[in-house]
Amino acid sequence: MTTAPANLLAVRQLLLTHLNVDKDRVRADDLEPAEVGIVGDPAHRGGYHCGSDRVVSRDYSVVESSRDRAGLSSYACALDVGQFEVTTPKGRFDLPHYSRWLVAQCEANTPDTRDIREVIYSPDGRTVRRWDRLGKRTSGDSSHRWHTHQSYFRDAIKAGRDQTAVIRRYLTEIGLTTTSEGTAQMFCKHGDRGENVRALQYALHNIGFPPGTIDGTYGDATAAALKKAEASIGVTSDGKTYDADSYTRIQALFVKRFSAGERGPKGDPGGLTMDQVATELAARITAGPAAT
Helix, strand or coil, X not given: CCECCHHHHHHHHHHHHHHCCCCCCCCCCCCCHHHEECCCCCCCCCCCCCCCCCCCCCCHHHHCCHHHHHHCCCECCEEEEECCEEEECCEEEEHHHHHHHHHHHHHCCXXXXXXXXXXXXXXXXXXXXXXXXXXXXXXXXXXXXXXXXXXXXXXXXXXXXXXXXXXXHHHHHCCCCCCCCCCCCCCXXXXXXXXXXXXXXXXXXXXXXXXXXXXXXXXXXXHHHHHHHHHCCCCCCCCCEECHHHHHHHHHHHHHHHCCCCCCCCCCCCCCCHHHHHHHHHHHHHHCCCCC
């Protein structure tokens, strides 16, 4: 079964921590959880969003690089990033800016981008381009006008190599993080307060270990929830420190809770096509909740 690897889940969490500004409601300007995808939907076959059970014959995400052939596993090896707009003291930044910046880093061959195989993106919301480390392709389909696709060589994902460094640099570049090396404030401990604590509390709530009130305060209830979560996978802790090890365990619990189950029997055809459903959902998300 294709699964989301911990190192790409870490990239996803880092983006959402800083670009999903209002976590209590859906906003057009925010990067929402539904807009940051790793594993393709059950019908998806072939490409970097698929693991070994879903690749197809002569799949480009396997055959074109020895790194991909050697690294083929059950892990999906791509990340989609949706639209956002954020304002900092340095200015206004959005998905096209992020995409252009990321491609510039790839073209410069910075050390923290060398595991990226390709970036399919729009520099302006109109045209679609593809940066390909192997030089095989230069464009992509029109859906990439509103989301950016990042593929990673399969051997890097299989080995568990960190992929957050370039994202941390971007967040520092635009003024969302302030540490000298762009280190995201993802980790925290008992007694801390802030958005990183709220992110932990939301994570615990979503995987079935509610920490009480989600208030950004790392108190006894949050520590108890983390302790129970780690105990559920055989780890003994007091729950008072959320570090890199704890983060990896929480992401593993996310995968366990939200991975797709076994495919059921094929049902009768519905009255709507998938394109119609996607269009309707997009319209409702943009419109926000109905008035009462």
